[in-house]
Each structure stands twice: as structure tokens, then as C-alpha cells.
Amino acid sequence: MREKIVQQVKQTSLSIVQNSISAIRRKNIQKTGCRVIKNNKIGVAGGLGKVKDEELFARAENALEYGVEYPVEISSNRQLQDRLNELSLDDSQICAAVEHVLDELKRRHPDFAVSNKVNYSNASLRLTNDAGLSLSHSDSYISWSFALKSSSSTGIMDTFFGIVDRKLEPEKVIEATSAIINAYNNKVELPAGELPVIIHQSALTRLFQRDLNGKIVGNKASLLQQKFGQKVFADNFSVEIANDPVETFSPRFDSEGAICEDSLRWLIKDGVILRPYTDKRTALRYGFDHTACGEGGYDSVPSLAGCNMEIQHSGKTLPDLLPEGHGILIAIASGGDFTPDGKFATPVQVSYLTDGVKLLGRLPELTIKGSLFDFFGRDFIGVSSDKLYLSGNERMLVTRLAAQKL
Numbered sequence: 001m002r003e004k005i006v007q008q009v010k011q012t013s014l015s016i017v018q019n020s021i022s023a024i025r026r027k028n029i030q031k032t033g034c035r036v037i038k039n040n041k042i043g044v045a046g047g048l049g050k051v052k053d054e055e056l057f058a059r060a061e062n063a064l065e066y067g068v069e070y071p072v073e074i075s076s077n078r079q080l081q082d083r084l085n086e087l088s089l090d091d092s093q094i095c096a097a098v099e100h101v102l103d104e105l106k107r108r109h110p111d112f113a114v115s116n117k118v119n120y121s122n123a124s125l126r127l128t129n130d131a132g133l134s135l136s137h138s139d140s141y142i143s144w145s146f147a148l149k150s151s152s153s154t155g156i157m158d159t160f161f162g163i164v165d166r167k168l169e170p171e172k173v174i175e176a177t178s179a180i181i182n183a184y185n186n187k188v189e190l191p192a193g194e195l196p197v198i199i200h201q202s203a204l205t206r207l208f209q210r211d212l213n214g215k216i217v218g219n220k221a222s223l224l225q226q227k228f229g230q231k232v233f234a235d236n237f238s239v240e241i242a243n244d245p246v247e248t249f250s251p252r253f254d255s256e257g258a259i260c261e262d263s264l265r266w267l268i269k270d271g272v273i274l275r276p277y278t279d280k281r282t283a284l285r286y287g288f289d290h291t292a293c294g295e296g297g298y299d300s301v302p303s304l305a306g307c308n309m310e311i312q313h314s315g316k317t318l319p320d321l322l323p324e325g326h327g328i329l330i331a332i333a334s335g336g337d338f339t340p341d342g343k344f345a346t347p348v349q350v351s352y353l354t355d356g357v358k359l360l361g362r363l364p365e366l367t368i369k370g371s372l373f374d375f376f377g378r379d380f381i382g383v384s385s386d387k388l389y390l391s392g393n394e395r396m397l398v399t400r401l402a403a404q405k406l
Contacts, residue, residue: 001074002057003035003129003257005298010122012091014098016146018113019106021098024091033298036060042070046299068301072280075257076131082245082252084139085122087166094120094142097170104174109181115157116147127257137251141166144173148181159184159331159350163392164249176390179359183352188361190405191353196327197368198318198354201383201397205309207338207372208239212267214278214293215304218286223342223372224273232373233271234380238312241265241277241291248308255302256280258292265291267309271377279304313395314382319356321382321398328363328403329354329391342372347406359390365406375399 008030015023033046034056043063045056098118105114124138143164147157161177211222224232241260243252253259256279266274278286279294282304293307314321321327329352336346348366352359370379379400387393 001037001130002060003037003074003127003133004053005033005035005255006124006126007031007033007298008122008124012094012120014094014118016098016102016117017115019102021095021102024095026091031298032056033300034060036064037070037074038064040069040071042068042301044299044301046297070281070301072256072284074129074131075133076129077133078257078259079132079134080136080253080259082137084137084166084245087120087140087142087168089120089142089168093168094118097168101170101173101177105177105181108174108178111151112181113149113151114146114177115149116145116160118145119143125251127253127255129257133257135251135253135257137245137253139166139245139249141249142168146177148177148184150184161390163389165393172389179390183359184350184362186361188353188363190328190363190366190403191326193324194400195324195403196322196381196398197401197403198327198329198396198398200330200391200394201311202394204397205239205311208267208309209306212239212273212276212309213304213306214276214282214286214288217276218282218288222276223338223340228273228275230273231271232273233268233376234378235271236314236382237268237271237376237380238266239268239309240312241267241293242308242310243292247310250308254279254292254294255296256292256294258290258294260292264289267291277304277307277309310395311383311397313385315385316382317356317386318384318388318396318398321384322356323381326353326355326360327398328352328366329359329396330368331391333368338372343370344372345369348403356384356388366403367406368401368403370401375401 010028013025036043041064043060045059120142122140126136128134146161148159149157211224216222275289277291277293278288283290294302295305296302332350333348338344351363381398384396
């Protein structure tokens with residue numbers, strides 16, 4: 001059995017220093033990988049640029065001598081083509097848009113410097129094999145990543161704005177970045193009483209990347225080890241494997257050419273922990289459900305590393321999830337950690353008071369603390385159905401946490 005994977009990335013990258021474009025870099029890279037699977041073994045070879053398939057397959061055949069076990073059922077007889085390349089820009093359009101954004105932000109906020117980068121990318125992936133598999137994915141998008149620094153600050157950056165979008169909308173970027181700077185400059189006190197805490201739901205799914213990893217669970221090292229099949233979290237808390245390319249900016253198929261079945265996509269449903277996520281070898285080794293989460297580069301053996309997850313939204317907008325009318329939006333938090341029993345505490349360097357639509361002001365530095373099980377359990381309020389453009393155009397998770405001023 002022979003498989004071939006081709007990755008193509010075309011990218012224009014604009015480096016930004018102190019409100020100006022400092023460099024423009026372009027790359028156009030093609031990566032080709034070939035796999036040979038025989039007698040439950042796999043050999044892999046890869047090359048950059050234009051390469052001859054037969055040479056790669058010959059090298060992959062020779063790599064079978066390493067004896068890498070791969071006793072899995074090969075993906076077959078499936079055709080899929082996802083094309084999301086709606087954004088088509090040339091360098092002049094990109095530069096003009098970025099310069100306009102930087103000039104306007106400098107005009108509005110002369111005391112703030114914008115740095116970092118803007119990337120425009122076209123990416124494609126194609127996976128085929130001798131068993132009738134032909135899967136492809138292509139996408140184009142622009143990513144804005146701004147580090148924002150006050151002229152009176154001694155730090156590297158004070159706050160930030162970032163978003164990945166399939167539309168070029170410089171005016172929205174200007175308004176969002178400007179709103180963040182205005183909120184940062186408007187210092188407010190932490191209100192009395194307990195307020196909900198608002199966090200990117202994508203940041204929180206990373207908490208489950210380790211403890212729902214099939215290898216970790218299979219080796220009995222997960223924090224959730226004894227809780228599979230049990231109701232652990234809130235009734236309205238569910239986590240699923242996300243494979244909608246419109247939402248994830250990645251292919252709906254994994255590196256083994258598999259797509260998760262709808263009946264198996266739920267890892268946690270209505271508070272009950274159902275299953276870990278797996279690739280083919282992990283599912284086979286430990287007897288778990290196969291959830292199509294194989295990863296791997298063009299020149300490596302597919303393996304289990306992580307997967308795209310999302311927490312099911314509640315059907316309510318962010319303002320509707322704030323019973324007090326306000327919440328604490330976490331922007332920058334680093335330095336905390338989890339204990340083995342799921343308790344955590346972390347300092348929050350930058351957070352904002354928000355009504356769910358606007359940022360009302362910057363709060364003092366805080367510490368938040370709680371328990372993983374309470375965070376998604378009795379304290380869990382929900383995930384917004386709408387997306388907050390000011391915070392990367394993501395759905396936001398709302399929960400109750402103890403927040404104290406440092």
C-alpha cells in the first residue's frame with residue numbers, strides 16, 4: 001500500500017516595528033511525503049520542492065527496515081474536496097491595507113506603538129493512496145497579530161489584538177484595536193462582589209488536550225482517569241472534536257485520512273466524560289473508540305499529539321451569559337499551574353471589565369483561582385453563541401472564579 005501527502009504553503013508576511021512595515025517576506029514551499037505500508041509496518045520519506053515520487057517511494061520502502069509497527073486499517077474509498085479559497089489578494093493590496101491600519105492607529109493613538117506581523121496565507125493539503133482515497137483541503141486567510149505598547153511602558157508589550165479572517169476588513173481591525181487601546185488606558189477598579197470571568201474557549205480546551213489524550217489515558221496517567229462514564233461537569237457542558245474547516249482553519253480529515261464519525265465526536269456530553277481522543281494505533285492498542293485525531297508532518301509517521309476541540313455553545317449571547325451585566329475578560333494570564341487534583345491559580349496581567357459587547361476599562365492585576373471540576377461544573381455558566389471580534393472573533397466561555405486584586 002502506498003500513500004502520498006502534498007502540502008503547499010504560499011505566504012506573504014509583513015513584519016511591523018513601531019507602526020511601520022519593516023520587512024516583507026514571501027515564501028512558496030511544497031512538501032511531499034510518501035508512505036509505504038506493508039506487513040503491518042510503515043516506511044516514510046519526504047522531500048521539499050519538486051521531487052520525483054518514485055524516488056520517495058523507494059526511500060520509504062527502504063525505511064520499512066526500521067520496523068515501525070503500523071497494524072491499522074488503511075483509509076480507503078473516500079473522496080473529499082474542501083475549497084475555502086475565497087480571499088485572493090496581491091502584495092499591493094495587503095501592504096496598502098496594513099499601512100492604512102497602522103497610519104490610522106498612529107493618528108488616533110500617538111502614544112501607542114504597534115509591532116509584530118500580518119500574514120496572508122494560501123495553504124493546501126492533498127492525501128491520496130492506492131485504495132481509492134483522495135482527500136484535499138485548501139484555504140486562504142489573513143492573520144493580524146498586533147503587540148501594543150504604550151510609550152510610557154518599560155515592558156515588551158502591554159496588550160494585544162489578534163485575529164485570523166477570511167476577509168480583508170481593515171476598518172474592523174482599526175476599530176477593534178482602537179477599542180482595546182482605549183480600554184487599556186481607562187483604568188477601573190475591580191467591582192465589589194463576585195463577577196463572572198470570561199475566557200477564550202479555545203484556551204480552555206487546551207486543558208483537556210493532556211487528560212483526554214488516548215495515550216495518557218491508556219497509560220493511566222490522566223487526571224480524569226477514574227471518571228470516564230461518570231457525570232463530572234455541568235449539565236450544559238459538552239466537548240466535541242471540531243472538524244468543520246470553516247471554524248478550525250484546518251482540514252476535516254486527519255493525517256491518516258480518517259474523519260471522525262458523528263457518533264464518536266463527543267468526548268464529554270452533558271457533563272459525562274465519554275471517551276479520550278485517539279489516532280488509529282492508540283485506539284487499537286488500548287481498545288478505545290477511534291476518533292480520527294492522527295497528526296504528523298509530511299515526512300513522519302502519523303501519531304497522536306492533539307486535536308481540535310470545542311465546547312458546545314449555550315445558545316445565548318455573551319451579554320445574556322452575564323447575569324450581573326458585567327464580567328471580567330481575561331486578556332493576558334501567565335505563570336499559573338495545576339495541582340495533581342485539578343486545583344489551579346494564576347496571575348492575570350491584563351483583564352478588562354466588559355458588558356459583553358464593549359470593553360469598559362482595564363482592571364488592576366488580579367489572581368484567579370479555582371478547581372478544574374468546579375470551573376466546568378457548578379461554577380460553569382456557558383459558552384457564547386456569538387463571537388467577540390475584540391477578542392479574536394472567538395466564542396467566549398463564562399464561569400465563576402475567585403478573582404482577587406494583587
